[in-house]
Amino acid sequence: MATLDSLQINRTHSAKKRAPRNRTLTTNTSDAVSLRTRLLRPQEIHGENWVGRTICGNCFEAFERLPAQTVDMLILDPPYNLYKKFGGQEFLRVPVEQYTDWLRILFGATKPLLKPTATVYICGDWLSSASIFTAASEFFEIRNRITWEREKGRGALSNWKNSSEDVWFCTVSNTYTFNVDAVKVRRRVIAPYRQTNGQPKDWVQTDKGNFRDTHPSNLWTDITVPFWSMPENTDHPTQKSEKFIAKLILASSDPGKEYGSRPFPRQRDIVCRS
Numbered sequence: 627m628a629t630l631d632s633l634q635i636n637r638t639h640s641a642k643k644r645a646p647r648n649r650t651l652t653t654n655t656s657d658a659v660s661l662r663t664r665l666l667r668p669q670e671i672h673g674e675n676w677v678g679r680t681i682c683g684n685c686f687e688a689f690e691r692l693p694a695q696t697v698d699m700l701i702l703d704p705p706y707n708l709y710k711k712f713g714g715q716e717f718l719r720v721p722v723e724q725y726t727d728w729l730r731i732l733f734g735a736t737k738p739l740l741k742p743t744a745t746v747y748i749c750g751d752w753l754s755s756a757s758i759f760t761a762a763s764e765f766f767e768i769r770n771r772i773t774w775e776r777e778k779g780r781g782a783l784s785n786w787k788n789s790s791e792d793v794w795f796c797t798v799s800n801t802y803t804f805n806v807d808a809v810k811v812r813r814r815v816i817a818p819y820r821q822t823n824g825q826p827k828d829w830v831q832t833d834k835g836n837f838r839d840t841h842p843s844n845l846w847t848d849i850t851v852p853f854w855s856m857p858e859n860t861d862h863p864t865q866k867s868e869k870f871i872a873k874l875i876l877a878s879s880d881p882g883k884e885y886g887s888r889p890f891p892r893q894r895d896i897v898c899r900s
């Protein structure tokens with residue numbers, strides 16, 4: 627388990643030779659020194675000193691110390707049930723039942739922290755999704771499964787190329803926040819119907835074309851994984867894009883009045899990390 631003192635600046639990454647237009651984020655010594663001041667070890671959690679800080683460590687140790695019923699929104703992006711290497715840590719694919727049991731422990735540990743009105747999003751691929759549904763339905767109200775197009779990676783010779791991932795939309799109860807207007811999707815109008823007075827019906831006319839803001843569906847085709855030419859890119863192998871996280875936050879939280887939590891975050895924005 628890494629401690630804050632043992633966290634090393636990733637010199638291998640910074641020293642990597644990159645193409646001139648590669649904008650991958652790296653840390654230098656002064657970044658690391660200033661970022662460390664925002665970090666908190668799980669065992670340092672007292673009262674409300676964790677608000678606005680990044681808890682760095684094993685998320686299970688942090689969950690034990692955080693106050694009950696404080697979280698309005700939780701985005702869980704746990705290791706998927708496949709082989710992956712994150713920094714120095716390796717995760718192996720395990721039998722589905724074993725992964726489902728691990729998720730039960732995870733969901734059971736987070737549940738006491740959630741307000742009765744909280745929303746939980748849980749990320750996974752097609753295989754982890756089966757376990758997520760089984761385990762999450764024992765703890766939460768499952769409302770939907772969003773599938774997003776993840777167009778990256780190699781094709782397979784004897785299988786269909788995997789080009790999608792899921793995020794399960796769950797709530798603690800039937801009372802929860804959902805700001806539909808904040809996540810409507812702008813589409814070009816194909817049939818520009820007008821009202822009898824000649825005004826556009828449900829669409830707007832602009833000098834860039836005619837658009838309609840439609841209700842967001844559970845099929846997202848407007849997300850990409852961060853590519854090396856994007857300034858948000860890091861070396862983390864399973865990094866989610868800022869737009870992906872932004873959509874979840876816009877839909878399920880109200881500005882200025884909530885505490886959010888991301889226990890399995892990206893390396894450059896650590897909340898809890900083993």
Ligand SMILES: C[S@@+](CC[C@H](N)C(=O)[O-])C[C@H]1O[C@@H](n2cnc3c(N)ncnc32)[C@H](O)[C@@H]1O
Pocket residue numbers: 683684685686703704705706712715862864865866867889890891892893898899900
């Ligand atoms: C799917 S990745 C998360 C990717 C991240 N959300 C992003 O957008 O870059 C899962 C992460 O969980 C971390 N992890 C695994 N077990 C953990 C634990 N017990 N506590 C905290 N983090 C853990 C892994 O090191 C890995 O970085």
